[in-house]
Amino acid sequence: MSDHSHLHGGLGAHLPPGTGDPLSAFVEPAFAAARDAIAAKAAALPFDTGARVGNLESGPGVFADERVFHQRYEHCTIYFGPRTGAHEIHGGIRDKYDSARGPELLGIPVTDESPCADGTGRYNHFDKDGSIFWHPDTGPFWINGALRDEWRRRNWEQGPHGYPLRDQFGPVPGQSVVLFQAGALCFDGSRVTDAPSATLGREPLLTYVWRTFERLMRESPDNVGLYPDRSIDAVSHSYGDFVRARNRVVTFTINGFHDAGLLLPDQHWSAHLQLLIQEIDAAQAGGHDIGVSEVHIEVQADGVGAPILARTLSAAIARALPLRVAAPAGGAQATFPPESGLIGVVVGPDASVTLLFCDTATGRIAAEIARRRIEALLD
Structure with missing residues (x-):
């Protein structure tokens, strides 16, 4: 539909005062109401909308006889419906909404972009029981229907699950899931449940990393070895992305020695490993x-030839990455085949690593197998 608002101030400007715009009679009431409501909304927003991009457009609403309208601007898009009024979306939430074919999937906004309770995140709600939540540590992700209702019942992002780490999706037929910062929810068409899981705790994770590199050093021809002391020094926040937020990065320290031979004292070294799981x-x-996988490796060494030793160890550690945790022997098979319904892996602020599966018979079995493989890592 064409937007006739650009004609205001044209022919009507040359008529006697009080005559009005002669084209206004030809603008249908629904179009005029949407145009005026969107213009008023644009004028009232606390930020610059930028120039209009294209004309006012209309499309079907939730109900068969309902039409909704939207006007795109450089910095936001404003939607109007007779039930919802005029509301805007912008930034990363608008980008996600556009990429997800938002009007069909989520409906039109029933809120402006609004702050979350933590003062950092942002959200919009939509009229087909959908929402998009954004946080700098996660990115913008959508959730709708029964999964959204259950997440809302559990107090949204302030509840035990935190923010979504990716859009709602279906890993296996018959299951819709959402992966969060601290868990996952599953919907099978009739009920919402928590995802079955297997967790590798902080200390077992540290032991696994130490043992992995102890084996690497033992097999190395460079006469190096590990001391038993090791530590987890830091756990970062997660990192926002448009498709799947990157997990928290864990910083490990392992310590070792280099046998320099009979004539020279042993050299001591420390490796600080920032790893993404x-x-x-x-x-x-x-x-x-x-x-x-490696995010950053820093090796410090002392003694004669310390810089050479540090570079050699850094290169050896980098070559050993990425690792496949608990992979089947031989390496040809995936650790978790598609039918296992792996939803994702999340790293907690305590450095625990949790594997989450669809709540199906196969997914529950896969979670039990994962727990056994985690136990086997530490045998």
Whole structure:
């Protein structure tokens, strides 16, 4: 539909005072109401909308006889419906809404972009029981229907699950799921349940990392080894992304020595490893692996030839990454095939690593297998 508002001030400006715009009689009432409401909204917003982009457009609403309207601007889009009034979306939430075909999936906004209770996150609610939540540590992600209702019942992002880490999706037929900062919810068409899980705690994770590199050093020809002292020094926040937020990064320290021979004293070194632990696609077999990849490696050494030793160890550690945690022997198969229903892996602020699965018979079995593999890592 064309937007005739650009004609105001044209022909009507040359008529006697009080005559009015001669084209106004040809603008249908629904269009005029939407145009005026959106213009008023744009004028009232506390930020600059920028220039209009294109004309006022209309489309179907939730009900068969309902029409809704929207006007795009450089910095936001304003939607209007007779039931909802005029509301805006902007920034990352608008980008997500556009990419997800928002009007069909979520409906039109029933709120402006609004602050979350923590004062950092932002959200919009929509009229098809949908929402998009954004946080700098996660990014913008949508959730709707029964999963949204249950998350709302559990107090949204202030509840035990935190913010979504990716859009709602279906890992296996018959299951819709949402992965959060601290868990996942599953919907099978009739009920919402918590996802089955398996967790590798902070100390077992530290032991696993130490043992992995102890084996690497033992197999190295460079006469290096590890001391038993090791630590987890830091856990970062997660990192926002448009598709899937990146998990928290865990910083480990392992300490070791280099046997310099009979004539020289042993050299001592410390490696500080910033590692990302997250599900990754199993390229050859399909399904997913649990990957441990390098974010940053820093090695410090002392004694004669310390810089050379530090560079050699840094290179050796980098070559050992990424690791596939609890992968089957031989390496050809995915750790978790597609039918296992792996939803994702989350890293907690305490450095615990939790694997989450669809709440199906196969998913529950996969969670039990994952728990056994985690136990086997520490045998």
